[in-house]
Structure formats: C-alpha cells, structure tokens
Amino acid sequence: MGTQLTVRDQASLFALMVVARPVTNRELRDVAGLEITAEVRNRANQDVALITSKKRRTVNTHQLTPEGRAWCETALVAGRPDGAKFPVGVLYAVLDSVGQHLAHSETKFGDFFRPDLESWIRASYTELTVRRPPGSWVKLSALRPWLEDVSTEVVDAELDRLIELPDVQLIPETNRKTLTEDDREAAVEIGGEERHLLKISAA
Missing domain, CATH: 1.10.10 (Arc Repressor Mutant, subunit A)
Structure with a gap:
C-alpha cells in the first residue's frame, strides 16, 4: 500500500x-x-x-x-x-x-479467526440495552439485524444453547396482539413454544 x-x-x-x-x-x-x-x-x-x-x-x-x-x-x-x-x-x-x-x-x-456467536449475541444485547435498566427485555426482532450474515438456523441453535445458562432467559410475548410481523418472523421455537423476548442478567 x-x-x-x-x-x-x-x-x-x-x-x-x-x-x-x-x-x-x-x-x-x-x-x-x-x-x-x-x-x-x-x-x-x-x-x-x-x-x-x-x-x-x-x-x-x-x-x-x-x-x-x-x-x-x-x-x-x-x-x-x-x-x-x-x-x-x-x-x-x-x-x-x-x-x-x-x-x-x-x-x-x-x-x-472467526466470530464467537455467544459473545456476539451478548455484545449486541448490551448495545440494545445500554440506555435501559440492567436486565431489560429485548425483542429478538431487534437483536437479529445485529447478527448479520449468520443464518437463522445457526442463531436459533445458539439461543437454544444459551437458555441453559443461568443468566439468559427467553420467553414468549404474552400479549400476542402487540406482535408485529417482524416479531413473529424473528421468534425462535424452543420446546414447542415460540419465544420473542431475550434477557441477559448483569453479572
């Protein structure tokens, strides 16, 4: 150069x-x-x-x-x-x-030299909640755009793994009337249940 x-x-x-x-x-x-x-x-x-x-x-x-x-x-x-x-x-x-x-x-x-998907998800969650109270819920529809070029299947599998960790929670949106089309498309199905919201507790 x-x-x-x-x-x-x-x-x-x-x-x-x-x-x-x-x-x-x-x-x-x-x-x-x-x-x-x-x-x-x-x-x-x-x-x-x-x-x-x-x-x-x-x-x-x-x-x-x-x-x-x-x-x-x-x-x-x-x-x-x-x-x-x-x-x-x-x-x-x-x-x-x-x-x-x-x-x-x-x-x-x-x-x-390849990305660590867990760190990527955690870092994206941090950016989405930086001006919100610790442990805020984040929509998967807001998270997924941060994980560009990673297939839905790969992200879903990692989310399925992460919910086994004590600081990670994934739950459905109880008020289904508030769900947008993006929310429905971004949902991950775990245990036969569609889940839309992610929370990672502070260490």
Whole structure:
C-alpha cells in the first residue's frame, strides 16, 4: 500500500481481525483497549478500503473488508518490519508465530479467526440495552439485524444453547396482539413454544 499505516492503524486492523465480525467501539475498548477513529478509518481506506463501517441505531459497527482481511493475512507472515522496536516488534513476533502455525497446519485464516456467536449475541444485547435498566427485555426482532450474515438456523441453535445458562432467559410475548410481523418472523421455537423476548442478567 502507498499510504503509511501508523502503529495504531495496524493495531486497529489486528483487533478487527481477532473479533472477526462487526463490532462497536464500546466493545473494541473492552476487548483491545482501542477504538476505530475517523482518522484511523480514513488512513486505512485511503488506497483501498480495509475497514467498513455501518450505522446501527446511534452507534457505528466496524469490521474488516475482504481487502482488510487479506492485509492482515499477509501481515501474519511478513515478519517484523525493518527497525520495529518494542512494543511493535513484539507484536509482529507473536503474529509471525501465529502465521507460521496456520501455514504449517494448513489452517485457513477464516477458520482460525472467526466470530464467537455467544459473545456476539451478548455484545449486541448490551448495545440494545445500554440506555435501559440492567436486565431489560429485548425483542429478538431487534437483536437479529445485529447478527448479520449468520443464518437463522445457526442463531436459533445458539439461543437454544444459551437458555441453559443461568443468566439468559427467553420467553414468549404474552400479549400476542402487540406482535408485529417482524416479531413473529424473528421468534425462535424452543420446546414447542415460540419465544420473542431475550434477557441477559448483569453479572
């Protein structure tokens, strides 16, 4: 690339690589201690778009483009940049070790860096309830759009698994007259019962 990416730019790309899904700055701060600023996004997208952003309610989500993933995949085996010192040198040493492991084990980049669906659901729930009391109920019709590119069947199976956890509840909407067509389509059937509302209790 012609544009010189800063250490922060590169770290931002690697953070998105690890999460491997759309993520808000709020979650990125929790996961990696950084956020995707306008300056980072502009530099990363100057020659070719490496980061894509999408508006979700009042926040943006960020993720790597295919070109961004390719940049990260190349960086994994590129070795330490000339003159790179601590802490960048250490970062690239770790990345090189990961890249060599993937190459030797013939593991595909996308199979190693892939999203954790439980974390994705929990993070989406947090964003939907950030300005509401802890433990608020969230409609599945509001949750599903955050889980883009994940099939309904896969999300349903994960929700079915999650309700076995003590902090997760899924219940039907008792007032069926309030259900919209989106609510009905988003419902998950568990135990022969359609469920529309999700609650994740605070830790």
